[in-house]
Amino acid sequence: MSLDVPRLGVPVDVWLSAPSGFAEVVEVVDGTFVIKKVGGNPHHYLAISLVLEFERQWGAVATAPGHWGIEMAADGSVVRGRIPDVLVDGDALRSVDVFVGVPAAAVEVWSPSNTLREMNEKRAEYRLAGLPVLLEAFLSDSGDVNLDWMVNRGSHWATTGTGQGDALFTVPATDGGHPAFRVVPNTLLRR
Template sequence: MSAALQEETRARQEEATLPDPLIGPHTIQEWLDLPSPEDGSSVELIFGHFHVTPPPSGEHQLAVTRLIRPMEDSISAAGRTDLYAVIGVGVKISSTLRNGFIPDVVIMDRPPTGASFPAEALRLAVEVWSPGNTRNEREAKMAAYAVAGVPFLWTISRKGDHPGLELTAHRLHGDQYAVDNTVRSAGPTTITAAPIPVTLDLADLVF
């Protein structure tokens, strides 16, 4: 059986499973079938509920874009031809728990062909939190990534009212994330909570 057919069969089996009563009514397939919002906002599926995020700010997009270069440089330096750093792809986190996310950046272990990808393809997910991301939403997404078995998760946020950023790199232990690296200051830093060590400077992500 081909990998694509195995994934389709597994997804159908998961969709047939009765969800927890606290999980919302919407499915992964419904999420995938949604048209792209015309205003540039994004829609994610979090435990069966649609969550609409306004169009990202320029500062947010700059940080996301500038993350790609150090990732690609680190992948190249490690001689890895099986890893791909990609911005804003749809990921089918869990059909059973009805989670479909659009991480800001991912490192995948397969070529980024197609419109959406299984959680198994992710070696690292990066979420750049915006003020509109509530604490409950952040915690729910982190829990879902952990249950899906994504081995590394980075979260990036503003340091209160300061212009700088804070990056927290998590490594999966069992079914929970543990903090592996926390970066709060400018200067080259090597983050080891990743499929390959990534050296970056937080100062490059802001203007």
């Protein structure tokens, strides 16, 4: 016999007002606060540049960073809440403090401080939540911007585009899916 125990979360206003240190954000995992380090200025600049590209190319609304309530409790509290570096969807991003539902895309700008475990946890959470597109970005040791475009195939992420440096990165539109996306990765840092 199993008991249907309700999941307990963190009230949205408590999450949004949770104190964090310098270069940190507070996410919610299984109803508990988790402190995450964030990158420095190139990291933030890259995220903002990707916001502008998504808005220009997709006609979508994007925010950097974005509070995403991936799993909500019955009382409206947050059981699992992440803060992707970029969240892409529609007009709701302009008016809600925490986006609930499935966004059109998300971006993670990975930093050297991100562990493989953390990266894989977020990838799995985003995939299970139904996120259709995840764009991963990072800076190589040489300072080049690297991009990996991943599409949710249900049981796994499929990388459908990879680009770096000064070569044109192009992802075609998909039927019933996402619009095309094109950018020279290094121009995202305005080189």
